[in-house]
Amino acid sequence: MITVSHILSRLLRSGQRRSAQAEQSIHHLQVQADLSEELHVNVELLRNIYADCSDIIFHEFVIGGRTRAVLIYIDGLINVEEIDRHVLAPLQRDNLDEHSLSNIRRTIPVTSITTVKTPVDAIEAISNGRPVLLVEKEPQGLSFGLSEWEKRAIEEPTSESVLKGPREGFIESIRTNTALLRRKVRSPNLKIRMIRKGNYTRTSIAIAYIDGIASPALVEEVMRRLQPIEIDGILESTYIEELIEDNPFSLFPQMLATERPDVAAAYLLEGCVVLLVDGSPSVRIAPITMYSLLQSPEDYYERYFIGSAIRWLRYLFFAISLLGPSLYVAILTFHQEMIPTPLLLTMARSREQIPFPALIEALLMETMFEALREAGARLPKQIGSAVSIVGALVIGQAAISAGIVSSPMVMVVAITGIASFMSPRFNIGITVRLLRFPMMFLAGFLGFLGVILGIIIILNHLLTLRSFGVPYLSPLAPMRNRDLKDVLIRVPTRMKAEYPHAPADRNHERQSSDLWSDSGNGDDST
Amino acid sequence: MIEKGKISSYQLGKMMYLAIIPTAILTSPGITFQYARQDLWISPLWAFTGVIVVLVILRLHHWFPGQSFTHIWERVAGRTVGRTIGAIYWIFYLYVNGIIVREYGEFIVGAFLLNTPLIVITGSIVLVCAMAVRGGVEIVGRFADLFLPAFIVLFLLILLPIIPDLNIEQMLPVMGQGIMPSITGSFVLQIWFSELMTISYLLPYVHDHDKTGPSIWLTLIAIILTLLISNLFTLLLLGDLTGSYTFPFLILARYINLQDFFTHLESLFMAIWVLCAFVKICVFYYVTVLGAAQSMGLSDYRPIVWPLGFLLTVFSLWVAPNYQELAHAISMSVVFAMLTMFLVLPVLLWFIAWLKTSGSRRSQRSDDARSLRGSSQ
Amino acid sequence: MEFATILGIAVVLVTIAVFEGRQLRAHQRRERYAMITLCILGGILAAMLVYNLEMPGPTQFIETVYRPLSEAFEQWAEERSLQP
């Protein structure tokens, strides 16, 4: 037994080994066998498994002065006060005739008590912060739902702030997150399936969908892709995303990342599947289309005129963020006749002292801008602002007066930078910023023609791309007139009577279809 | 079937519209003007070929649903004839596409990138087209979905600002020499209308057959209207000079002047041209690849996409040593060749098929026709 | 110069053939042959064009075939004095 557990603990500690082997060892080496009736055997086994784990507490005590028992838990993952008050206190002053588990279970005033039958179960429970009670002469143990650890308070997600609308955001704890979802969608049709992945991290992954809206095939497909995952650890939902997305080589995100429960709930109501990963405040939504990445929740919280207008502004600046510098380079080096004479003369004057060709100048500035952005993002706030001030001086005034870059170029880079920050999702912004560079090369090589060819190549990729079976540019290409109304404009809520990309055999209507006429009459009468 | 993708009828219509319009608005005003003079805007109305071709092809596909043009030949005239005609067709498509690629290249080099080698221009467009064609008919169809609105916007962006510079008197006298000049002028236009025959290769992949007819007729009408408008605008701006410019419609874009700021928008025209030429080359390229795969009996067309792309680039150089010869050929002998391939042969096929089916109808009702269809699958 | 062009053409064709060949499965014999034949054809044609750009092409062929027709049309158009 000792050798067994020795091997086991070595296996568990050696991070170098294939985790699959570790998993196999657990299965093979009879740790899965039932717990022994001898308390000391069980404790010895667990002590070996948890060798060198200083945070594992083996609290030995005696129940009712007769029966020896051990409470095993991880320090910091449990609520010590509750353990003292609700487990240890009743047991120690106990007056039971027989110390069987069922009796003990009845004695302890805790809602969630489960039976632990094998060492594996015990380890699982302990790792999850559920204290395990092992009792003399019992081949089973009990685990209590008294886990509690430090977690962040629910606050507004900084990466997706809105002016209007709910300010709560997901946090690192998956239970809190599912609760947040459940608070938005109170129907029992909101299903949340749970699986665990990660051989070492044993991370919980929740798959949330609304039964009756989401297509069963979609849910099946998500489960089918999740099942075979074998990985040592999952620290963020991106790990999962990369393992299950359709095209792992695409620059474009095929799942939407959000930290906002309202966004997740909105997509649930459109028939999407939401993946929550324990330890990550950002959940993943699938399937999505390109346009989902360019929509902000605020579009729906503002009046629809404003929502539509802002959406168009965002589309425009999305195009600018992709094409800004390349169009500038193309016009400046290929199509000078397009520039009105006075403007051309001004530009020519500003470029007179610049030693670089326009293409190099643009590349230089864009790279500089990206570096500044990255430096600013990684630094503490106090230093970050210093970086941005220095950066602004470096790539702005000083570079111009030193004659290294021209001022129109600085303007173009600045506008492009702002444009790329306008996309409501960070990941599409960074994709576009990356694509900007090959586009600049194409523009410097063939002018407008190069830009157009570049656009065609990007579109070609986007048109072949799918997110869980949904074409990425879907309502536009292939054209689906019915769904266009939420892409080109943000239609009034009362007109959104149908689900987008819903399967044909499901119920399409999301609100009473005669709402429009009804409320119209109502308006008249008042 | 080689192709697993499906397109909708409207995608087919959009594809054909975009595949016919670009070269037509670019070169047709100049050539038509030679015969029709100030009546050149009437010429697009004489779209006889378009009507005949669409009628014949739709009829054929009604009789043989789900069959491509080559397959119908095989059904009707026997395997050897069908295979031969299939081979001739894809080689002809390769040749026509070579002309298109060449025209595209000549236009870009002649008007925009004066010093860039032609091969770079043609090679790059064939490269991106090959990428799209490998994606199959679905991808090409979606490109058409995306580019049609872009085309319309850009087209209007050229037409609307030029309106103040138009001189309505340039179009007078209407039919001063009678109706004949405009009909003669429409002679060259027939090659563009006859290109509608290409739908015959794409119809098997359309999933909503009930809308095919309306969609194709709508496409034909849209083509006629677009040509009419572009020819009319060109005439109203350039008058007698229409025939003198190589690319008259380009002058329209160059002549735009809005508030002295938006001037010389020919690059806008280049954008239109490249987008549509891309769709056009893709459609013809796809048909070439598909036809070649079918006539060689391959199980997949993708392996031959790149080799045929290379061949296409070579053909674009081979079709003519210089642009003048090409332009002359386009306005004369190539018209006859295209009419033979895109009009005469389909009509012939229709005629043979009609004889066969009507003969069989008398004896066996539609059983024979059904067996004709059934045995091919 | 011509040699360099030929070399370039060869590089392009070999790249196409190798990469397409890899994506084919073993039983797709026909496809492989078709692909390689087309590559070789393209190579030969390209090489011939490199040395003689004025080589008669399909356009000349079509012009020869349709000469009677196009001449007739031109004459007809002229008779109607439609030509400028």
Add this chain to the structure above:
Amino acid sequence: MTRKVDAKLVIKRMKLAVRLILPVAMLTLSGCWDSTEVNDLAIITAVGIDRTEDQQLELTVKIYLISPSDIEGSNGMTGSGDTGSGQSVIRSVKGTSIADAASRLQQVLTRKVFWGQAEVFMFGADMARHGLDEVMDFLTRQPTIRERANVFISETSAKEVLALNPPIERSVSDALREMVNLQTCSGTSLMKLSQMMSGKSRAAIVPTVDIIEADYETPFPYISGIAIVKNGAMIDQIREEDTLGIMWLRDIIKPRKTITLEPGKHQYISVQLIRGHTSLIPSIEDDRWKITVRSESLVKIIENTTDRDYSIPDHLDQLEAELADHINRNINQAIDLAQQKWKADIYQFADVFHRAYPKIWARQKDRWEELFPKVEVKLETNVIIRRPGMTGKNIFKPGQR
């Protein structure tokens, strides 16, 4: 088992990417054939073409100057502009033909010649008299030259005009362009000129430019009148004061044109045009070719120093008649000039007849040369006075009745 990423697939995709990117990268590195930096361009804003005494063409270009250091490098150039105040220099080269001169121009410039921004083309009077065809062919054939560029004929040599640096505008090209926009007569664009020169009448009008040499200021150009171009060459020119009839006939008269009558000695009545329109109506009766010139104009009174009070309707009618008379006189004079003196159909009667009588025209078009002087012209002029201005009677002339 594992939905692990197929290693082969990775390699395949990578190779595909390399295969796509590599040619592009190679091509990019090998050169961008058409890219030119703005600061490597010699931006031509105006072009002048003269004929020298030794029967050569002299091409003068006005180049926007960016760097002051460039002024020094005059390597064998024949001309150099007044570089003190302006930001432009001029260069001129001689050649046997315009294409020849244009290619020589590149030899004497350190930067790439860029025609795309040339807004003014100025032909010297000598050259214009000799013939514009050859130059126009060159100009219309170039892909970079703007069809909308303005064309002028200078009374002195074109070079002299280009050498000017008008004090208000940035360059002489801007000055002339603005003048055309504001002046009462329309300018002629390159495309319009080629239309007129190649059209049925083969006659064209081009504004002429002259220099005002005021002693108190630097000399500046102004639009002095109209040149008549027939069969590709200038045959005559007339002063600005006499162009009224031509403008009526060509229907290019612009608002703000002022007509002044002198009913009595030192008594003037001036009206300004609000809107004017002329239409030419052709008719052919038994080989008598007739044109009816129907012109309508709305005017307002801007000055009245006569004895008459034009707030009285009867007087207005009379004034309208007088104005119509005046316009008729101008038109008649213009027609006489065109039919008798120049024998040039600058009013494009040919097109008018062609549009109305295509069949007759097709038969008679070769006789147009002899027909044109015989075309009868009938005038139907109608003037309507819309407003008397802010005042009715002249406040300072109580005697008006």
